[in-house]
Amino acid sequence: MIKSQPPVRGDLYYDTDTHVWAERAASGSIRVGLDPLGAETSGDIVAVSFAADGTRVRRGEAFGSLEAAKFVGPLIAPVSGVIRAHNADALARPGLINRDPFGAWLIELEPGDPAELASLLTGDAEVSAWFERERDRYRQKGMLAP
Amino acid sequence: MTLLTLGRRPDALAPPTERSGGMIDRLARFGDRIEFYAPGLKRWQTDEWTPIKAHRFVSVSVTGTGCALSCDHCKTNVLKGMIALGKRSLYDVARDLAADGTEGLLVSGGSTKSGGVPLEPHFEDLRRIKDELGLHVIVHSGVVSPRLATGLAAARVDGVMLDVIGADETIRDIYHLDLTTSDFERSVARLADAGLTIIPHIVIGLHAGQLRGEAHALEMIRRYPVSTLILVVLTPLVGTPMENVPPPPLADVVGFFTHARATMPATPINLGCARPLGAMKLALDKAAIDEGLNGIAYPADGVIDYARRSGLRPALYESCCSVTLPSSVVGNRSGT
DSSP: OOSSOOOOOTTSEEETTTTEEEEEOTTSOEEEEEOHHHHHHHOSEEEEEEBOTTOEEOTTSEEEEEEESSEEEEEEOSSOEEEEEEOHHHHHOTHHHHHOTTTSOOEEEEESOGGGGGGSBOSHHHHHHHHHHHHHHHHHTTSSOO | OOBOOOSOOGGGOOOOSSOOHHHHHHHHHHTTEEEEEOOTTSEEOOSSOOOSOGGGEEEEETTTTOOSSOOTTTTTTGGGGSEEOTTSOHHHHHHHHHHTTOOEEEEEOOOOTTSBOOOGGGHHHHHHIIIIIOOEEEEEOBSOOHHHHHHHHHHTOSEEEEEOOOOHHHHHHTSOOSOOHHHHHHHHHHHHHTTOOEEEEEEETTBTTBOSSHHHHHHHHTTSOOSOEEEEEOOOOTTSTTTTSOOOOHHHHHHHHHHHHHHSTTSOEEEOSOSOOTHHHHHHHHHHHHTTOSEEESOOTTHHHHHHHTTOEEEEESSOTTOOOGGGEEEEOOOO
């Protein structure tokens, strides 16, 4: 259960269908994680698995799976690329994703098409507005407490 | 895709070489059909099964997240995943859901201090939901008063679910109710007298992970004409006093599966949606099949195939495991 969520980060890139965030690292790789709404609406996360390092995934394909109190299903890649690393801490202690969704990244990708990142949502104002709309939508659907 | 292992690789599942007595008896009485359920109570999909219309069966709380009991194992967490009425009537919420394609409702809610879900103000709405919208309606009753049983029967709800607790100390210490097991048996009796379809639940390990009154609950339930017995397993929830309580030992739970199957051989017994996740869920689901249970809600990945390899014929329903909505059948998996 999440007591309070961290403020939304406008410097990241978000897949608005899956609530997965992406961050461009200085090395050129893309770090991927689950955003606070994705984590909160999943409930307590008890297990996570990732495709093996070296696996090539395309945007929209599963790079792993997640098992939580209110969500069981695949984790979807926001961009295409080759998995270069996974977060062993998140794998061993999946509850970290609930507690610190921006800190508990999931995988790092070597991007196949850097232009894909530009198609994701980013920017303080845009991301904040989207989060508010999503919160309302989840509340109406009973997925978040009023 | 090669996944990093979490000790739960579906392809590692192999059925036992020898069938249990429960499985043999179950095959003789019920045939080789096993039912799997995926209601829209949470977002869920596995490699084996992606629900087509997840909101076909959803849950609504008539109290929102309010509950006078706030029991140690839940602390209203379960209510947070349900659709709240807000300022709308139950009928209005149901009408909107029906317009969006929902075909069945679990009408639930928090408890009053006397242990019942406050459904009385909604009797007329329940009747209208049945008569005017044609939805399938299951309710969570909690402890049943004569008035509640009569009202639910008049509303013609399709089924009533309630947890039957078989130990006074569990009622007192976990539910914080000044009641005894007799009150729970009386609840079942009132539902039976009213001619309602009864779907009792037994929460295995409810007493902080220990098995206390489960066998007694089973003894009480077997005296009445219940339609389906649902077994669920204590799932320690984060943010509750039980968050650090270990779930009941797997061997104890499996032992109770065996006991329940033997005690109620002619009654369908399903493994309900509340149970620990991860490796324990996979082990529980596998045991449910091995011990001859009839159905499983939200089967762990690989379990549908395990059932097939155990000689069973899986049928998939996008509904609650207390009902088999004919329209919610989404597939039969014979493996052929």
